[in-house]
Amino acid sequence: MYLEKIRQENPLIHSMTNVVVTNFTANGLLALGASPVMAYAKEEVADMAKVAGALLLNIGTLSHEQVEAMIIAGKSANEVGVPVVLDPVGAGATALRTESAKRILEEVNVTVLRGNAGEISSLVGIEVQVKGVDGAVEGEYTEIASEAARLFKCLTVVTGEVDIVSDGHENYAVANGHPWLTKVVGTGCLLGGILASFLAVAKGEEVNALQAGLAYYGIAAEKAFERTKEQGIASFQIEFLNQLQSLTDQDVDQLKK
Template sequence: MELISGVWESLKAVRDRAPLVHNITNYVVMNNTANALLAVGASPAMVHAREEVADFTAIAQALVVNIGTLSPEWVEGMKLAVATARRVGVPWVLDPVGAGATRYRTTTAGELARQGPAVIRGNASEVLAVAGAAGFTRGVDSTRSSEESLEVARELATSLGTVVAITGRTDYITDGSRVLAVDNGHALMARVTGMGCTASALVAAFLAVEPDAVLAATHALVVLGLAGELAAERSQGPGSLQLHLLDVLYTLDEATVRARARVR
């Protein structure tokens, strides 16, 4: 019950404080993640130019670094933003999209992972790739289950001093010692592009109001999973799911959170 109470308190804090979340993210999901952040109560900004990322990070309350669409210029901007976040104490989230698919992508994810993210949020294959584990990814879709990568995630979290959040049918969040599991969500969410990227953006928003990164990531994933469940009940397919998801994020109330959140 305490965990579920924390979910609502964090969501309420995001709505009350409207934290500015700086997103260096991919072309595919910018609109999706910006709208999700707005719906949940945060203030999104998509700032990528290396000439201004450091200045913008310094005024944000959280940073997302998402490697979905890479280029040397973007990687340089990511590193500048991360350096600023570390210097001024802005919590940041690494989303290692597709890590394991190519050498460049995997190397970039590994370099960023060693720069002190508060949370690394990925699917099972991505987490395994970041950790240097054996295996491969099929594009950006996970070929492993979250359960299969949990022990690796615990080791990775311990070695890097970070929190690792593996999303899948069940989401697992760990700092190496604590492990929380979120069972909210719906299979239809996997038919909407960038749902994992949206998860990372929401984790950043919750990090802006909850200093415990394990709890921040858990609360964010409960909210997104619960929103996906409720949206799926109103949807005929992935197109309408996207619309209903935003509406649920905007209208989600305490009674619904307490009745339907499944976290352990």
């Protein structure tokens, strides 16, 4: 249902993402059937956010100017009801990253907060050891997701071996995926754009749409691995984009874990 809607409506996804993953994010969104646009200048982000189907804010290579532009875009999106996804890349690794993510959460009505357990834990005040932008934490992902959803009053997605979606009261698990996703730079960041695309067509079914988006992404990785496990991760990356393009809603329904 959601894939068909995305491919029919071709939603514009305003992606304020990091310089490391821009190309991969754009190609992944095109493979899905969405329409990516990368606009960063504070002079235009408000206008772009208002005409988008969804807005992605990713602080992977942040600067003070970028955070200011993200807040301008986020507030503009809020004015017209455009969903906002925040990916707090590396939160917990440095004070700048943690404080910038918290500032965005304070000033923008974020629809979905998506990060790994280490990143989300740092934002809710749970002390964990974070290495670079790839956070790691021991403990119950559902508790972290629930606490963040309640604290920030938004849906929260904590990704890992099993992904958790929480609205602060109910938690939902999605177990699709493959470890090779961690071998390709940008797969986590692209996921933020994929979830933004699903939100763009959710129309009141945000929790269901997030679960479908996570399953779709994980199934694409599983299928890509099966086709390229003898070749290696470079072939996996290309096949992963192929699978993002070819998967159907029926595939997601049948293969969701």
